[in-house]
Amino acid sequence: MNHTGTATTANGAGALTGDASGADWLARYSGALMGVFGTPQRVLVRGAGCTVWDADGNEYLDLLAGIAVNALGHAHPFVTSVVSSQLATLGHISNFFTSPTQVALAEKLLELSRAPAGSRVFFTNSGAEALEAAMKLARRNSTPERHRILALDGAFHGRTMGALALTSKKAYREPFEPLPGGVEHIPFDDVDALRTAMDGSVAALVIEPVQGEAGVRPLSPEYLRAARALTREHGALLILDEVQSGVARTGRWFAHQAVEGVVPDAMTLAKGLGGGFPVGALVTFGEDVSTLISAGQHGTTFGGNPVATAAGLATLHTLESSGALQHVADVGGYLRERLAAVQGVTSVRGAGLLIGFDLDGDHAPAAVQAALAAGFIINATGPATIRLAPPLILTREQAATFLDALPSILTTAREATA
Numbered sequence: 001m002n003h004t005g006t007a008t009t010a011n012g013a014g015a016l017t018g019d020a021s022g023a024d025w026l027a028r029y030s031g032a033l034m035g036v037f038g039t040p041q042r043v044l045v046r047g048a049g050c051t052v053w054d055a056d057g058n059e060y061l062d063l064l065a066g067i068a069v070n071a072l073g074h075a076h077p078f079v080t081s082v083v084s085s086q087l088a089t090l091g092h093i094s095n096f097f098t099s100p101t102q103v104a105l106a107e108k109l110l111e112l113s114r115a116p117a118g119s120r121v122f123f124t125n126s127g128a129e130a131l132e133a134a135m136k137l138a139r140r141n142s143t144p145e146r147h148r149i150l151a152l153d154g155a156f157h158g159r160t161m162g163a164l165a166l167t168s169k170k171a172y173r174e175p176f177e178p179l180p181g182g183v184e185h186i187p188f189d190d191v192d193a194l195r196t197a198m199d200g201s202v203a204a205l206v207i208e209p210v211q212g213e214a215g216v217r218p219l220s221p222e223y224l225r226a227a228r229a230l231t232r233e234h235g236a237l238l239i240l241d242e243v244q245s246g247v248a249r250t251g252r253w254f255a256h257q258a259v260e261g262v263v264p265d266a267m268t269l270a271k272g273l274g275g276g277f278p279v280g281a282l283v284t285f286g287e288d289v290s291t292l293i294s295a296g297q298h299g300t301t302f303g304g305n306p307v308a309t310a311a312g313l314a315t316l317h318t319l320e321s322s323g324a325l326q327h328v329a330d331v332g333g334y335l336r337e338r339l340a341a342v343q344g345v346t347s348v349r350g351a352g353l354l355i356g357f358d359l360d361g362d363h364a365p366a367a368v369q370a371a372l373a374a375g376f377i378i379n380a381t382g383p384a385t386i387r388l389a390p391p392l393i394l395t396r397e398q399a400a401t402f403l404d405a406l407p408s409i410l411t412t413a414r415e416a417t418a
């Protein structure tokens with residue numbers, strides 16, 4: 001693995017921010033940006049490898065990677081050079097045209113997906129758009145009798161209206177109802193509940209092999225196998241949302257590949273795919289599913305543009321040639337094993353470098369603050385749950401610096417919350 005990133009100031013803090021402090025930028029932020037994200041935790045100006053720096057010159061080990069996005073860390077030299085030279089050669093063309101990078105990335109995704117003959121790819125700019133395409137695929141598998149779409153309790157599939165209809169959290173949904181209809185949420189990882197819900201009225205089952213936003217909750221292999229068998233039996237599509245769990249994040253190219261015999265009808269990707277550049281995809285498996293949406297029924301202006309697909313190719317190539325799957329499994333296993341031994345950590349979940357752990361109290365948000373103060377970026381998915389989704393190039397040594405600091409971070413957080 002190439003664990004280094006080249007620190008450069010050419011387009012870094014100096015040129016962009018002058019002498020303004022983080023506090024200055026945050027004051028301007030609140031006057032210019034819509035308040036949907038609350039107050040940002042820091043103003044970041046530069047990154048290299050697994051490290052980022054803020055406007056006040058503080059350094060952080062990034063254990064979140066822009067929410068499972070920066071698979072190769074920040075400013076990876078190869079991704080940077082491929083994206084730059086593609087932009088300097090041909091940046092955008094619309095889907096009236098195609099480009100070699102678009103075709104090559106689609107072929108690479110089909111190869112890594114082990115997709116059967118007749119499989120196809122549709123490119124998007126984000127995860128939510130990949131889910132929108134999946135939702136339209138489900139509608140194309142619908143009839144007056146077959147109209148239900150099943151998703152799981154705890155599901156997160158994005159914030160656009162179709163993706164939101166699949167997302168379960170009431171606080172995200174209710175302000176925007178009515179949402180596209182027909183979606184029902186059924187209990188998580190409950191094979192009996194799935195069997196009860198499944199019949200010829202179901203058009204699609206949409207599931208995350210590992211629920212990310214819900215606190216890194218993996219579905220059991222038995223559930224994935226039952227989901228495959230029952231959807232096939234009843235003529236429903238099995239749609240796997242691998243936006244977060246895909247692209248080597250769990251030590252497999254796609255998380256579902258850990259369970260033999262589970263081949264989906266469709267799979268959504270985004271987050272890690274572009275190594276930090278926005279690109280998403282819907283992969284459809286086999287000829288029948290791949291022709292459900294026909295010419296003119298879907299589209300996008302930016303989706304699959306030369307720069308985004310070059311970023312995807314550069315990312316996949318680097319992951320493949322550096323042996324990332326094994327590295328992710330090794331470092332992830334090391335992290336989970338040591339986390340389980342930390343006092344105040346009550347359970348550890350996940351696979352590869354998608355890791356969730358629970359605390360013995362509701363001090364996860366305070367732990368995020370204490371970690372920042374100690375120079376680490378982590379994430380709270382709930383009051384007592386921490387998520388780690390670091391760059392896939394994270395080394396054991398870097399992981400160890402966090403593990404060594406964690407007991408004191410948790411002590412600080414517990415005291416701040418008491």
Ligand SMILES: *Cc1c(COP(=O)(O)O)cnc(C)c1O
Nearest residue numbers: 126127128156157158212243244
């Ligand atoms: C992040 C995420 C999405 C939405 O992706 P965006 O790029 O934020 O629209 C969808 N599904 C899953 C599983 C995700 O983790």
